[in-house]
Amino acid sequence: MSKRHSAKYKIDRRLGENIWGRPKSPVNKREYGPGQHGQRRKSKLSDFGQQLRAKQKLKGHYGDISEKQFYKIYQEASRMRGDTSEQLIGLLESRLDAIVYRAKFVPTIFAARQFVNHGHVNVNGKRVNIGSYRCKAGDVIEVREKSKQLAIVLESADLAERDIPDFLDVDTSKAVAKFVRVPALGDVPYAVQMEPNLVIEFYSR
Template structure:
């Protein structure tokens, strides 16, 4: 188990929100932060603090990406035409691990990263083991034949915990998904409010 995987619920507690909407999240029982002084930290955040929190929340949601990775995605989003915040969400949702997670082939975004890493996924018929691989509209992602009977897959597909967004066309019988289009912020089913505009302000300082 990766270090990031093992501390996923600490991310929830640190931010004080159940960012993946999971029933097991400790935030459901304890809304305060972790540690000895967690219950005291209720002070009003500065503008910088609000922006930093928005960045940490978005970065954490996609598997606690490293700062270097996240900043590179932001830099690319800012170079594209249109709204930088919307571009940022579009680039994050095009990650292969994000699509595997959204398609409900695995239970968590951390499991999706590991699942892709271990070579269980094909894109347009070719095996891809890079979680950050960027999918394009029209690409078909499928679970390898040998991996379709894995318990983690069978349980996730039957779970009623999440809905599949309409920019993904999923065939739950064949365990394939077609990436129909790049989503806008409003299309993405985040369990909590994400504020990419604040992330843009954070990096624009």
């Protein structure tokens, strides 16, 4: 499990974007960064700066994945056939914590990782407690029976701030989701524009 050393909303403020589209994001009120130097005028980013920012934004969206883990995902994507940036998104969206989040079993990606780590989720009938577990097309992800009445699960299902993408087939009443297919970039409902091509350029330097 990757450790998050700072408040998750500082990621929003540091990047100046509401990367999860949440109404509680402080970016909605304060578009400048955190800390005493947050209100300084921002200079135009270099090519390297734009690439680094794109990487930070993508990492942050998936729960601030550690650099080591994120680089391993990039390396795997680069070895696969086809467009590397599309493969990168496909690998990120195949993570169990990402699917639990997209299925709206919990309200945030951080809650999804904790929810999986605490053993509340089954994959194809077997308990899996590793957030980075790689799901395959056709896998059935289900909240365990004794966990379906948890307040976090019941409240998350009614959240209107995001929709369930069509690469998941979700039965909200039963808290069951089928991973229909590995999505492409255009299938993923990001709240802000993601630029995985710049992430690839960053690591390819």
